[in-house]
Amino acid sequence: xxxxxxxxxxxxxxxxxxxxxxxxxxxxxxxxxxxxxxxxxxxxxxxxxxxxxxxxxxxxxxxxxxxxxxxxxxxxxxxxxxxxxxxxxxxxxxxxxxxxxxxxxxxxxxxxxxx
Amino acid sequence: xxxxxxxxxxxxxxxxxxxxxxxxxxxxxxxxxxxxxxxxxxxxxxxxxxxxxxxxxxxxxxxxxxxxxxxxxxxxxxxxxxxxxxxxxxxxxxxxxxxxxxxxxxxxxxx
Numbered sequence: 001x002x003x004x005x006x007x008x009x010x011x012x013x014x015x016x017x018x019x020x021x022x023x024x025x026x027x028x029x030x031x032x033x034x035x036x037x038x039x040x041x042x043x044x045x046x047x048x049x050x051x052x053x054x055x056x057x058x059x060x061x062x063x064x065x066x067x068x069x070x071x072x073x074x075x076x077x078x079x080x081x082x083x084x085x086x087x088x089x090x091x092x093x094x095x096x097x098x099x100x101x102x103x104x105x106x107x108x109x110x111x112x113x114x115x
Numbered sequence: 116x117x118x119x120x121x122x123x124x125x126x127x128x129x130x131x132x133x134x135x136x137x138x139x140x141x142x143x144x145x146x147x148x149x150x151x152x153x154x155x156x157x158x159x160x161x162x163x164x165x166x167x168x169x170x171x172x173x174x175x176x177x178x179x180x181x182x183x184x185x186x187x188x189x190x191x192x193x194x195x196x197x198x199x200x201x202x203x204x205x206x207x208x209x210x211x212x213x214x215x216x217x218x219x220x221x222x223x224x225x226x
Contacts, residue, residue, distance in 0.1 A: 002158070033213060042202060042216025043159065056211060091158050095212070102149065102212050106158025 002026075004107035006092050012113045013082055020078045021110045025094030032075050033104060034067055035091040036060065043091055049075060050097060082114045119203045124221040127197075133190040135220050137203030140184045145207045148179060150188045151214070152199040159202065159216070162188065193224045 003026040013019050025032050030051055035043035046065070047057045051072040061067075064082075069075040079086055089111050093104040120138040127133040139148065150162040163170055163177045165186070170177045176189040190197055200219040206212070 002160075004158075031212065035214075042200075042219055043214070045213040045215065048211075048213055056213065093158065097212065098208070100208055102147075102164070102206065102208060102214075103161040104159075104212075104214065106160070108156070109158055 002105040002107065004092060004094055004105050006090075006107035006110050008110055009108060010111050010113075012115065014115050015082060015084060017082055018078065018080045019082055019112065020076055021090055021092075021112075023075045023077070023092030023094075023107060025074070025092070026105055027073070029094035029096050029105070030072070031095045031097045031104075032069055033093040033095075034075070034077050035093065037089040037091060037109070038087075046077075079112075082112075084114050087112055087114045119205055119217050121201075121203055121217065121220045123218060124223070126223050126225055127190075127193045129195060129224055129226050130192055133193040133197065133222055133224070135188040135190075135201050135203075135222065136185065137188070138185045139203070139205045142183050142205050143207065146205045147208060148177065148183075148186045149204040149206055149214075150175070150177065150201060151204065151216075152197075152201045153219070154196075154199040159214075162201075193222075195224050195226065198222060198224045 005024045033048040034046040037043040049069040089109040091109045093106045149164040151159040153159045179186045202219040
């Protein structure tokens with residue numbers, strides 16, 4: 001258990017539906033990241049927050065995706081009008097940002113299946 | 116970030132050392148070498164990192180060549196629980212810190 005929790009662990013939805021995932025980072029961590037991982041591939045960066053500010057978004061994050069971290073604690077990732085191509089594992093990670101060292105702690109992920 | 120090249124898979128006998136290579140020939144002077152691993156059904160886990168000196172911690176050792184164009188992660192006494200995908204990542208510690216994962220090396224530790 002890394003201390004990063006994600007909910008739900010699994011989500012099955014029909015194409016066109018909206019889904020929302022939640023990530024609770026380690027409490028003192030100021031950085032929170034979202035990644036997406038498809039079968040057989042390494043994780044791909046989606047977006048990250050420092051405290052409540054969303055500082056960068058990948059080009060992978062289409063306008064159907066939105067992420068929030070309203071009080072600098074937990075974060076949500078919402079996908080609107082899901083497509084079959086959105087099926088993947090969505091991973092959350094957190095860290096205490098340091099300029100000399102990077103150690104991200106990952107949750108177990110949310111596996112999304114879009115039918 | 117510089118691109119890394121790793122063999123797609125390797126086998127290792129339980130109890131023996133596992134040596135996982137990584138090429139990063141275009142690494143910049145301010146970029147570190149990081150290693151993460153991902154055990155099946157889990158998120159990636161940090162192992163070790165280094166700039167130019169060799170590093171050792173309780174999990175592994177990292178050997179970086181003098182020209183910094185390649186490195187080797189060493190698991191000194193591999194166990195079955197070390198079976199995982201190992202990712203070598205080159206990254207500057209800057210404002211972003213987002214990890215760029217390649218394909219990694221799938222290490223299978225066999226009894």
